[in-house]
Amino acid sequence: MWTLQAPPSPCLLQPPPSYLPFNFLHKSSPVFASYYSYRPTSIRFSTTSNSTHIVSNPEPTTFGHNYNDSIQSLCKKGHLKEALQLLFQEPNPTQRTYELLILSCSQKHSLSHALTVHRKLIDDGFGQDPFLATKLINMYSQLDCIDHVRHVFDKISNRTIFVWNAFFRALTLAGHGEEVLDFYRRMNRIGISSDRFTYTYLLKACVASESSSSLEKGREIHGHILRHGYERHLHIMTTLIDVYARFGCVGNASCLFHEMPEKNLVSWSAMISCYAKNGKPLEALELFREMMSYDLLPNSVTMVSVLQACAALAALEQGKLLHGYIIRKGLDCILPVLSALVTMYARCGALELGRRVFDQMGKRDVVAWNSMISSYGIHGFGAKAIEIFREMIRYGVSPSPISFVSVLGACSHAGLVAEGKHLFDSMLKEHNMYPSVEHYACMVDLLGRANKLEEAAIIIQDMRIEPGPKVWGSLLGSCRIHCNVDLAERASRRLFELEPTNAGNYVLLADIYAEARMWDEVKRVRKLLEAKGLRKVPGCSWIEVKRKIYCLQSVDEINPQIEQIHALLLNLSMEMKQNGYVPNTRIVLYDLEEEEKERILLGHSEKLAVAFGLINNSKGETIRISKNLRLCEDCHSFTKLISKYTNREILVRDINRFHHFKDGVCSCGDYW
DNA sequence: TTAGGGTTAG
Numbered sequence: 001m002w003t004l005q006a007p008p009s010p011c012l013l014q015p016p017p018s019y020l021p022f023n024f025l026h027k028s029s030p031v032f033a034s035y036y037s038y039r040p041t042s043i044r045f046s047t048t049s050n051s052t053h054i055v056s057n058p059e060p061t062t063f064g065h066n067y068n069d070s071i072q073s074l075c076k077k078g079h080l081k082e083a084l085q086l087l088f089q090e091p092n093p094t095q096r097t098y099e100l101l102i103l104s105c106s107q108k109h110s111l112s113h114a115l116t117v118h119r120k121l122i123d124d125g126f127g128q129d130p131f132l133a134t135k136l137i138n139m140y141s142q143l144d145c146i147d148h149v150r151h152v153f154d155k156i157s158n159r160t161i162f163v164w165n166a167f168f169r170a171l172t173l174a175g176h177g178e179e180v181l182d183f184y185r186r187m188n189r190i191g192i193s194s195d196r197f198t199y200t201y202l203l204k205a206c207v208a209s210e211s212s213s214s215l216e217k218g219r220e221i222h223g224h225i226l227r228h229g230y231e232r233h234l235h236i237m238t239t240l241i242d243v244y245a246r247f248g249c250v251g252n253a254s255c256l257f258h259e260m261p262e263k264n265l266v267s268w269s270a271m272i273s274c275y276a277k278n279g280k281p282l283e284a285l286e287l288f289r290e291m292m293s294y295d296l297l298p299n300s301v302t303m304v305s306v307l308q309a310c311a312a313l314a315a316l317e318q319g320k321l322l323h324g325y326i327i328r329k330g331l332d333c334i335l336p337v338l339s340a341l342v343t344m345y346a347r348c349g350a351l352e353l354g355r356r357v358f359d360q361m362g363k364r365d366v367v368a369w370n371s372m373i374s375s376y377g378i379h380g381f382g383a384k385a386i387e388i389f390r391e392m393i394r395y396g397v398s399p400s401p402i403s404f405v406s407v408l409g410a411c412s413h414a415g416l417v418a419e420g421k422h423l424f425d426s427m428l429k430e431h432n433m434y435p436s437v438e439h440y441a442c443m444v445d446l447l448g449r450a451n452k453l454e455e456a457a458i459i460i461q462d463m464r465i466e467p468g469p470k471v472w473g474s475l476l477g478s479c480r481i482h483c484n485v486d487l488a489e490r491a492s493r494r495l496f497e498l499e500p501t502n503a504g505n506y507v508l509l510a511d512i513y514a515e516a517r518m519w520d521e522v523k524r525v526r527k528l529l530e531a532k533g534l535r536k537v538p539g540c541s542w543i544e545v546k547r548k549i550y551c552l553q554s555v556d557e558i559n560p561q562i563e564q565i566h567a568l569l570l571n572l573s574m575e576m577k578q579n580g581y582v583p584n585t586r587i588v589l590y591d592l593e594e595e596e597k598e599r600i601l602l603g604h605s606e607k608l609a610v611a612f613g614l615i616n617n618s619k620g621e622t623i624r625i626s627k628n629l630r631l632c633e634d635c636h637s638f639t640k641l642i643s644k645y646t647n648r649e650i651l652v653r654d655i656n657r658f659h660h661f662k663d664g665v666c667s668c669g670d671y672w
Numbered sequence: 673t674t675a676g677g678g679t680t681a682g
Binding site for chain 1: 673674675676677678679680681682
């Protein structure tokens with residue numbers, strides 16, 4: 001159907017009639033000029049089809065402007081209210097008009113204006129336009145209004161693949177990954193084919209889904225991708241690498257990456273990030289070097305992952321080189337890069353350098369503040385972490401859930417129980433934030449470490465949400481420190497149900513039994529571990545010597561200096577034994593002769609790294625080590641004595657925190 | 673019209 005509307009009256013150049021919804025034509029209003037330059041001819045073409053609206057209003061005015069140009073110009077300048085006033089003046093807004101306004105509502109993050117635009121759009125007969133439905137879904141998604149997203153999706157009858165894709169994206173962003181997969185099945189049942197965009201959203205939905213079978217679903221989508229011939233698609237393959245990375249399937253990710261026929265900076269960065277995040281920092285740095293050898297220049301995103309890898313390795317010299325590169329390439333004004341630098345320096349033991357980067361930041365977002373809070377935390381400066389936390393609030397930055405995890409973690413490392421409790425209580429009272437499982441886990445850790453195990457158990461009992469594996473894991477960890485067998489058995493029973501394949505839980509329980517000399521129980525847990533085909537994560541320590549990073553493992557046959565290392569450790573051990581060192585053989589999980597247990601203890605990766613540092617570093621140079629697990633009691637007391645005996649400063653960062661050994665004392669005050 | 677990688681914690 002064609003509708004030819006009456007041409008506008010020439011009186012449009014006169015002042016507007018008084019019935020206009022807004023008094024927008026005050027001379028100071030930015031819309032004033034636009035209004036008077038607008039002279040549409042308003043020929044509107046539309047069809048009755050529910051899928052197509054060809055509505056056009058393209059005529060330039062005498063002044064070289066048309067209506068949509070005016071709307072666009074107002075939107076660009078951020079004058080959304082005025083653009084809306086203009087909308088109500090126009091008898092024939094077009095699809096383009098609404099597209100511009102929807103975009104502007106998203107940018108201005110204004111739900112009230114969004115609702116106005118949406119209502120007017122329906123009144124003007126665009127309610128079934130799939131193009132605009134897609135835009136509306138994106139808009140409501142950005143405004144965090146998932147119910148409005150659902151409403152738009154429910155109402156639109158012509159659901160093009162664009163509409164489905166936008167809906168999947170919105171649901172995923174809102175954390176409803178599980179639902180995406182249900183709708184995907186529905187979409188398949190009614191015979192709508194996916195396109196390349198659908199697969200990337202489906203994969204992201206698998207990651208967002210909290211179901212225990214998310215990985216399997218991801219693999220299923222991978223199968224669909226292969227069946228539909230997208231296995232060479234750059235974006236889909238990159239997303240797939242990221243999905244496997246997030247599930248910790250480094251092997252799968254690496255296979256895909258190496259089989260990709262075409263790679264770009266994003267795919268390289270995704271793989272580097274996968275290694276950095278999954279305990280393979282050396283591989284991350286190696287891949288970064290390889291990428292650079294192809295003259296592919298890293299961007300800020302790549303640099304963040306590489307800095308993470310340096311942080312994991314405590315590779316200070318490498319980190320400094322990267323900092324130089326970041327400055328040369330002008331990436332030192334990008335907030336995530338600066339936050340990553342703060343963390344890198346702190347995790348490499350150079351807290352002061354991290355603080356310097358933090359102090360020089362012109363602008364600080366909550367992540368930057370959190371980086372600094374956790375940096376003080378891992379170094380054991382709990383009071384300082386609380387001070388930074390308070391300073392952040394004074395500066396007007398609202399704490400995020402991670403700010404609380406960081407500051408509570410800092411209290412935990414420093415044994416600040418009362419302060420931690422107070423901060424925990426302030427979450428709801430002062431910041432209107434309900435504690436999550438992570439926060440409860442921090443509280444259990446705080447109380448547990450401080451040997452208030454029963455109080456920690458009561459916290460779990462009174463939780464308003466289901467205690468997850470993190471909470472029970474914290475309790476089990478505390479039972480390990482204070483050797484509480486009864487509570488450990490309770491915690492591990494739950495953990496074995498919740499995380500049947502996490503080897504770490506079985507090892508912790510076996511450690512507790514070993515410490516209590518309950519050898520039959522140790523054997524039982526070990527058998528359970530073997531029956532499930534699980535393996536203890538092997539301990540490994542990294543050390544940087546003359547800008548090169550070395551990895552030492554307890555069963556190390558790769559290092560050419562291994563014999564020299566063993567000999568040095570044996571000598572040191574014998575000499576220190578004469579000066580009071582007693583090997584803590586109780587932590588060895590096997591019921592062996594004392595001598596054999598001592599030999600096992602001397603083979604711990606952290607001691608090998610210390611010896612390697614003593615052999616290869618210059619005299620007096622600080623030894624910096626990073627370890628993938630928690631430092632064991634024996635390595636801790638051994639390193640304390642070595643620092644005194646060899647007059648060396650030794651920095652060891654374990655999975656939890658920093659240990660700064662000097663003159664026979666550790667900065668953690670033996671509380672870790 | 674839609675798309676891929678990143679920052680903070682335990």
